Amino acid sequence: MGHGTAEPMTLPVRGLGTRRQRLQGYLLTGPTRIFTRHGRLRSPAATWALRVATFVAIMLFWTLVARGMSRALLVPPIDVVGAILDLTVRQPVIWGAIYQSLGTLLIGLILSLPFGIAVGLLMGRYRGVEQVLDPYVTFLYVLPNIALIPVFVLWFGYQLELRLVLVFFSAIFPLIINTMSGVKSVDSELIDSARSFTANERQLVRTVVLPAALPFIFAGVRLGFSGAWVGVITAEITTLVSGIGGLIVDYASSFQTARMFVPILFIMLVGIVITVGMGRLERRLAPWRRMATDAE
Structure with missing residues (x-):
């Protein structure tokens, strides 16, 4: 027998660490199997169950907080539901406001999309163009657009042009920067292969650069x-007091708190719908991106 020091035998301690390990093992291998070993939810049903549970918890917390506050400051969720019915069915003023705001948004995006993609493409393909324009793009991108509202009011007044200019300035610089990054990230081997087949610059951009940069765009x-x-x-909100933002100002100034939440919720809903729609459009126009993500 050796004379070395024997290692003391350690026994599991019934404490916090053991309970935590049991919980982790139960979530990964137990009957519910909520999470995979990579930390993802195992099924869409589990995802939606947790989402609903989170929503219910938020509503309960909101209700409890509203009980101790004045109705002029905060109302319970049930009052907001009643206000939604009022503004969408009984007095459907919300639809006209949304139509006005979305019209401005779509016109501004239609004007900014081709310009932003074209400038980003030029900056990504030609180093000289990037060196000239990059300081101005960076400066205007980091500048809060709200700081330019007084200037735009002096130039364009309080008409539709003011909103269009704000939309254009808000949308153009993310388009330029992401398009430029996408063009720069194109695999050089793809470009060399296209040039080996005598592709000119126009064909190269149309068949190689733009498809490869599409996820960035x-x-x-x-x-x-x-x-x-x-x-x-x-x-x-700040200048025109019209559209869906104008409704927020009108209801807030008259302390109609329940109605004030309705346009806020619709602003969120419009953003979610358009974002999800663009995600589906991306998967349709650039299916190779989804296949590459799944492969990872």
């Missing part, structure tokens, strides 16, 4: 939409 579109939607609401 869609990311820029999503960011641009978010900024543009913020620009529309900001213009309506």
Whole structure:
């Protein structure tokens, strides 16, 4: 027998660490199997169950907080539900406001999309263009658009042009930056292969560069939409007092708190619908991106 020091035998301690390990093992291998070993939810049913549970918890917390506050400051969720019915069915003023705000948003995006993609493409393909424009793009991108509202009011007044300019400035720079990044990230071997088949610059851009940069462009579109939607609401709240932003101001100034929450919720809903729609459009136009993500 050796004379070395024997290792003391350790026994599991019934404490916090053991309970935590049991819980982790139960979530990974137990009857419910909520999470996979990579930390993802195992099924869509589990995802929706947790989402519903979170929503119920938020509503209960909101109700409890509202009980101890004045109705002029905060109302319970049930009052907001009643206000939604009032503004969508009984007195459907919300639809006209949404139509006005979305019209401004879509016109501004239609104007900014081709310009932003074209400038980003030029900056990504030609180093000289990037060196000239990059300082100005960076400066205007980091500048809060709300700081330019007084200037835009002096130039364009309080008409539709003010909202369009705000939408354009809010959407254009994420488009430029993401398109430029996508163009720069194109695999050089793809470009060399296209040139070996005598592809000119126009063919190279159309068949190689733009398809490869499409996921980056869609990311820029999503960011641009978010900024543009913020620009529309900001213009309506601060200057025009019209559209869905104007409803927020009207109801807040008259302490109709329940009704004030209705346009806020619809602003969120419009953003979610358009973001999800653009995600599906991206998967349809760039299916190779989804296959690459699944492969990872």
